[in-house]
Amino acid sequence: MTGRVLVAYGTTNGSTAQIAEAVAHVLCKEGLTAEARPAPSVASTETYDAVVVGGALYAGRWHKDARRFVRRHRRALAARPLWFFSSGPLDASASERNIPPVPGVRRAMDRLGVREHITFGGSLEEGARGRVAQMILRNGKGGDFRDLPAIEAWAERLAEEMTVA
Template sequence: MHVLVAYATKYGATRGIAERIAEVLRQAGLQVTLAEVDRAGSPTAYDAVVLGSGVYAGRWLAPAAAYLKTHAGALAERPTWLFSSGPTGSGDPVALMQGWRFPQDLQALAEQIRPRDVAFFHGAIWPEKLNLAERLILKALKAPIGDFRDWAMIEGWARRITAALAEA
């Protein structure tokens, strides 16, 4: 089975999550293509798709949103999983975002695609990668700085994908 793990990232945290998901899928014996959404090509070449994006101001990055819109029909025809990464800090990411799980502007598309699961993971913020305006916004928001990705949670989610694909 050939699985596409496609992602959009601004500073690399989401890439790291996608890489870990791809690694777990490969360890389970799946053939995996890992690619940024701009280079992913059509999902019709794959048996299953895992698609993720970093979240900024409650929205997916434009390349990931465009991929979802462009390929919604093809994604609906194969097992698809969606993930977002964004909040920093400790605790449940959904609770930290007051129940937010997926961008509202893409919710209708997600319902059309009928993903097997939608995950929301903690992200990471590295101040040295940010521009001045972004650093000022983070300071004003008092956003926690650092790497808050929960690798055990990410790997567990990826293992559930492998189990679902094994049953298919």
């Protein structure tokens, strides 16, 4: 496949957007045409040959924009290569072991034939929006736990799978 790849994402404070942009950047560097877009801004997936969907995790659920995107585009997504990622653990756990998808993401994966899911560490920095985010920061549990080399390595592997397909 040498076509277009959409990396759609749901985020509140921008951390997941930055992961999606890093994935799209690597896919482009590997010779694919890829773009990262906020999930609500995508009217159609028909012009894409493959799709990656990412969602921030909040209280054991994917971000509402990612959930709505998958529900709204389910027929088109089921007809093309599809990968999911989650972001959110505010500790090093995502770099230390494989974290399985939350139940709602697992159900969507099974229905749509998702090729793979991966969980990356999240980031919650001062100035984050939301009452819960502010409480987490007040308790000293914030920080940036994203592992850029792991994100890039995953995207390189996806690019290889996409070009072989």
